[in-house]
Amino acid sequence: MNNSAPTFSPLYRQIKGLIMQSLESAEWGPGEAIPSEIELALRYKVSQGTVRKAIDELAAEKHLLRRQGKGTFVATHDEARAQFRFLRLMPEVGQQEWPASRLLDCKRARASGEIAQLLELKAGDGIVIIRRVLSFADEPTVFEQIYLPGTLFHELNAEIFNEYKGSMYKLFETEFGTRMIRAEEKIRAVAAGPAVAELLRVSTDTPLLCVDRVAFSYGERPVEYRRGYYRTDQHYYRNELG
Amino acid sequence: MNNSAPTFSPLYRQIKGLIMQSLESAEWGPGEAIPSEIELALRYKVSQGTVRKAIDELAAEKHLLRRQGKGTFVATHDEARAQFRFLRLMPEVGQQEWPASRLLDCKRARASGEIAQLLELKAGDGIVIIRRVLSFADEPTVFEQIYLPGTLFHELNAEIFNEYKGSMYKLFETEFGTRMIRAEEKIRAVAAGPAVAELLRVSTDTPLLCVDRVAFSYGERPVEYRRGYYRTDQHYYRNELG
DNA sequence: TAGTGGTCTAGACCACGTG
DNA sequence: ACGTGGTCTAGACCACTAT
Numbered sequence: 001m002n003n004s005a006p007t008f009s010p011l012y013r014q015i016k017g018l019i020m021q022s023l024e025s026a027e028w029g030p031g032e033a034i035p036s037e038i039e040l041a042l043r044y045k046v047s048q049g050t051v052r053k054a055i056d057e058l059a060a061e062k063h064l065l066r067r068q069g070k071g072t073f074v075a076t077h078d079e080a081r082a083q084f085r086f087l088r089l090m091p092e093v094g095q096q097e098w099p100a101s102r103l104l105d106c107k108r109a110r111a112s113g114e115i116a117q118l119l120e121l122k123a124g125d126g127i128v129i130i131r132r133v134l135s136f137a138d139e140p141t142v143f144e145q146i147y148l149p150g151t152l153f154h155e156l157n158a159e160i161f162n163e164y165k166g167s168m169y170k171l172f173e174t175e176f177g178t179r180m181i182r183a184e185e186k187i188r189a190v191a192a193g194p195a196v197a198e199l200l201r202v203s204t205d206t207p208l209l210c211v212d213r214v215a216f217s218y219g220e221r222p223v224e225y226r227r228g229y230y231r232t233d234q235h236y237y238r239n240e241l242g
Numbered sequence: 243m244n245n246s247a248p249t250f251s252p253l254y255r256q257i258k259g260l261i262m263q264s265l266e267s268a269e270w271g272p273g274e275a276i277p278s279e280i281e282l283a284l285r286y287k288v289s290q291g292t293v294r295k296a297i298d299e300l301a302a303e304k305h306l307l308r309r310q311g312k313g314t315f316v317a318t319h320d321e322a323r324a325q326f327r328f329l330r331l332m333p334e335v336g337q338q339e340w341p342a343s344r345l346l347d348c349k350r351a352r353a354s355g356e357i358a359q360l361l362e363l364k365a366g367d368g369i370v371i372i373r374r375v376l377s378f379a380d381e382p383t384v385f386e387q388i389y390l391p392g393t394l395f396h397e398l399n400a401e402i403f404n405e406y407k408g409s410m411y412k413l414f415e416t417e418f419g420t421r422m423i424r425a426e427e428k429i430r431a432v433a434a435g436p437a438v439a440e441l442l443r444v445s446t447d448t449p450l451l452c453v454d455r456v457a458f459s460y461g462e463r464p465v466e467y468r469r470g471y472y473r474t475d476q477h478y479y480r481n482e483l484g
Numbered sequence: 485t486a487g488t489g490g491t492c493t494a495g496a497c498c499a500c501g502t503g
Numbered sequence: 504a505c506g507t508g509g510t511c512t513a514g515a516c517c518a519c520t521a522t
Contacts, residue, residue, distance in 0.1 A: 008499070010510055036488060047512045052489085060302075062484065068489045069519030086483050090428075183483040186332075188474035189431040189449035207431035207449035213483075232430035239481055241328050241425040241455075242304065250518070252491055278507065289493045294508085310508045311500030 015044055016054035023063060023074060024218045030173055033071040034064065063181075077170040077180070086169065086183060086215075089235045091136065098167075099134035099141065104199075106130045106158045108150065115147050118214055118225045126150030130161070133199055141235060143199045146226040152178050178223055183215040187237065196229050209237060257286050258296035265305060265316060266460045272415055273320075275313040276306065305423070319412040319422070328411065328425060328457075331477045333378065340409075341376035341383065346441075348372045348400045350392065357389050360456055360467045368392030372403070375441055382442045383477060388468040394420050420465055425457040429479065438471050451479060 019034070028034045037055065041048045055072055058064045062082075065073045076082065083098070090096055109129050116123040127150050134142035146168075148156070153176055164171045173179045190210045197204040209230040217223045230237065261276070270276045279297065283290045297314055300306045304324075307315045318324065325340070332338055351371050358365040369392050376384035388410075390398070395418055406413045415421045432452045439446040451472040459465045472479065 010498095012510075038488090049513085050511060053510085055489095066489065067520090069487080069521080071488060088481075088483075185481040185483060187429065187451065187479040187481060189451045189472075190474075191447075191449050205433075205447060207433050209429065209431045209451075212478075230431075232432075236454075237429040239330075239427040239429060241330075241427060252517095254491075280507090291494085292492060295491085297508095308508065309501085311502080311506080313507060 011046060012050045012053040012057075015040075015046060015051060016057055018044065019054060019058060020063070020218070026177065028074050030074050030076040030179065033073050036071065077173050078166055083167070086180070088237050088239065089136075089142070089230060090238045091235050097136065099136050100138075101168075102133045102135065102140075103158055103161050104131040104133065106156065106161055111147075115225060119147065119149050119222050121149060126154070128153045128156050130156075136235070139231075139234065140200045141231045142228055143196050144226055144228040146224065148224055152176060152223060178217055180215045180224065181217055183213050183224075186212040188212075190229075192229070200229065200231055202231060206231070208232070211237075253288060254292045254295040254299075257282075257288060257293060258299055260286065261296060261300060262305070262460070268419065270316050272316050272318040272421065275315050278313065303423075319409055319415050325409070328422070330479050330481065331378075331384070331472060332480045333477050339378065341378050342380075343410075344375045344377065344382075345400055345403050346373040346375065348398065348403055353389075357467060361389065361391050361464050363391055368396070370395045370398050372398075378477070381473075381476065383473045384470055385438050385441045386468055386470040388466065390466055394418060394465060420459055422457045422466065423459055425455050425466075428454040430454075432471075434471070442471065442473055444473060444475075448473070450474070453479075 019040070022028060022034075034040070035043070037048050037051050040051045040055075044051065055064060055066070059066050059072070062075050065075050065079070067073065084096060087099075107129055109127055111119065111121050111123055111125045111127045113123045115121075115127060116125060119127070121127070128148045130144075130146040130148070132144055132146075133140050134144065153172075156176070160175065161171070164175075169180045188210045189207055192200065192202055192204055192206045192208050194204050196208065197206065200206075200208075202208075209228075209232055211228040211230060213224070213226045213228070214222050215224040215226075261282070264270060264276075276282075277285070279290050279293045282293045282297075286293065297306060297308070301308050301314070304317050307317050307321070309315065326338060329341075331341075349371055351369055353361065353363050353365055353367045353369045355365045357363075357369065358367060361369070363369070370390045372386075372388040372390070374386055374388075375382050376386065395414075398418070402417065403413070406417075408416075411422045430452045431449055434442065434444055434446055434448045434450050436446050438450065439448065442448075442450075444450075451470075451474055453470040453472060455466070455468045455470070456464050457466040457468075
């Protein structure tokens, strides 16, 4: 069953690829159960153990979620476990909580060279820019500027945004069919500057974290760039070095 | 083979625990090969598949390193892959490189309440404090203050430190029998202040990353606390959100 | 009771590294 | 040629969830 290609690809990886294809083509939607291991084994004409190993890897990569006795489900951005996967700010005291979001604006624009490169677009392509402030306990803590490819998010506007209950990535997944898989962040320390200082109610020379994020969907496609400024007087950015 | 405890523990996890014990007791030292899967299966009187699953998890947690055709080896801090596991500073331009370390001092002291709590010691217990500056291309970039429990690192001194070639965690692993498994970091933005500013050759109000790290050895024992100040004019802190 | 994922086994064979 | 880890299979049984 080796395809005799220059790089050997075991059977379970090929099965994994087939399942991934079904995920990308939304054959099973977020939150839905996929067929049982036995069904998949019959479909692909391999043993259950081979399907199992494929699913194991997909579950480890958080594409799927296994629940003993119930089935295997397509991962979602509204599971309790996924809630803080992309928000690493922790309060100095007390429990982690979800911030309140205040939308500043949501407008269409054209990609600059820099943005185009990050999102793998052409300079001048249509994009959507969102600006917002996140607050914890009425204290403005994060200012974010978010850049999205226009082709995917053309219909996004302030109303949709304000009416939606839940996290932004849940909105993207539910309403725009774009699921964020992973992200890379670059973190720097900067002085607030006048504009950000006013939004976060701090002095202009207050040190802030500047967090640049590129988020990727299926197939390593970059589908979001955002720059966030984080106050770290009452919070810190938590990280785990494995 | 179920121990009928309130929580069910599968056989392969028990085997995993036994292998972990052998790692902690240094039955096989860092870099050495552990017995083959077949040997371990005979020793523990289980099938090779069960040993395999135990080793799979230990390899995923980076305790072990599998090499097809050669064997399974105890992980080390001098593998190429481990080099930058605990150093997340990336240059804005060019390749990632290992910094030059300049030791400021290495002295014995007594733990304050705060340090004692972080290292799970009693206030007043003996500790070792290291202060150093890391430079990239002759540019001082990081100032670090490192706190270690005296019981483990009593013999550490400036000479050992200066003579040693290789990373600090490699030194700890090789000379002091303490292997760092994982770490938690808290990142904040702060102004440099006069002391740090002088060491890093920046102005006193320069925003810096302040990185607090607690590193853990086997059994979730905290064995290092360090506070680092990072310049981010030529570098950034990279992070991956999985 | 039935269906799902989870564990364990035994055996065959493949890919890789070293003699 | 041999020993290592890596893959694949088939079957039995266990644990969890729902009906």
